[in-house]
Amino acid sequence: MANPFSKGWKYLTASLDQKIEENADPLVQIQQASEAAKRQHQQVREQATQVIGNRNQLEMKLNRLVGERDELEKKARQALSLAEGEQDSARASELQQAAEIYATQLVGVEQELENAKTLHSQASSAADEATRQLQQSEARLKDQMAQIDQLRSQVQQTKMQEASAATMDQIGSMDPDRDVPSLDQVREKIERRYAQALGSQELTEHSMQDRMAEIESSAGDMRAQARLEQIRAELSAPESAKKEIES
Structure with a gap:
């Protein structure tokens, strides 16, 4: 009958030899x-x-x-x-x-x-x-x-290839710094400010156009009122001349 201790010791040494072989530097x-x-x-x-x-x-x-x-x-x-x-x-x-x-x-x-x-x-x-x-x-x-x-x-x-692959894996697994904005966040912020600036400019241009239209409309109304007064004056002119003749 085989000695259990001897059998176990042989198994242990064989296992250790295998581990050493696997971890040995080529x-x-x-x-x-x-x-x-x-x-x-x-x-x-x-x-x-x-x-x-x-x-x-x-x-x-x-x-x-x-x-x-x-x-x-x-x-x-x-x-x-x-x-x-x-x-x-x-x-x-x-x-x-x-x-x-x-x-x-x-x-x-x-x-x-x-x-x-x-x-x-x-x-x-x-x-x-x-x-x-x-x-x-x-x-x-x-x-x-x-x-x-x-x-x-x-x-x-x-x-060298393993070291390069490990470096790339390490770079890929690195968490971004939460205290520093990412490139996407910076881009989004700049685009938002640029869009708001364009919107403000567009509103300013519309406001100026409306103001100019209002001024032009007011000027038109004044000219129309003046023309109307001229016509009214022309209509009343014959009656005045008639009254002067009769008198």
């Missing part, structure tokens, strides 16, 4: 991926360096053993040559023993040289493979860095 994750890729390439480089170094060390050992072999072979030849030409049997025996010693040492060096050649051959193959893997790692790292740069650019562009 740029931080990209940086982590970049560092991981570089570390992996560095490990490949270090391993290749060790393998190639081992081959180089074996090459130096081969050169040293070849030098020792040649030197021992030379000494053995000299000792044999001297022993063959030596008249003194005791001295000849010493030279013969020296030659044998050189020969024994030569055999040991030659055996060590053969072993070193085998190891060097293996090390050379391993070094070639390490070099090939290092080249592949370098190409892979270059490709990963290019992808990382592209992802970093996309994340930065996304953040």
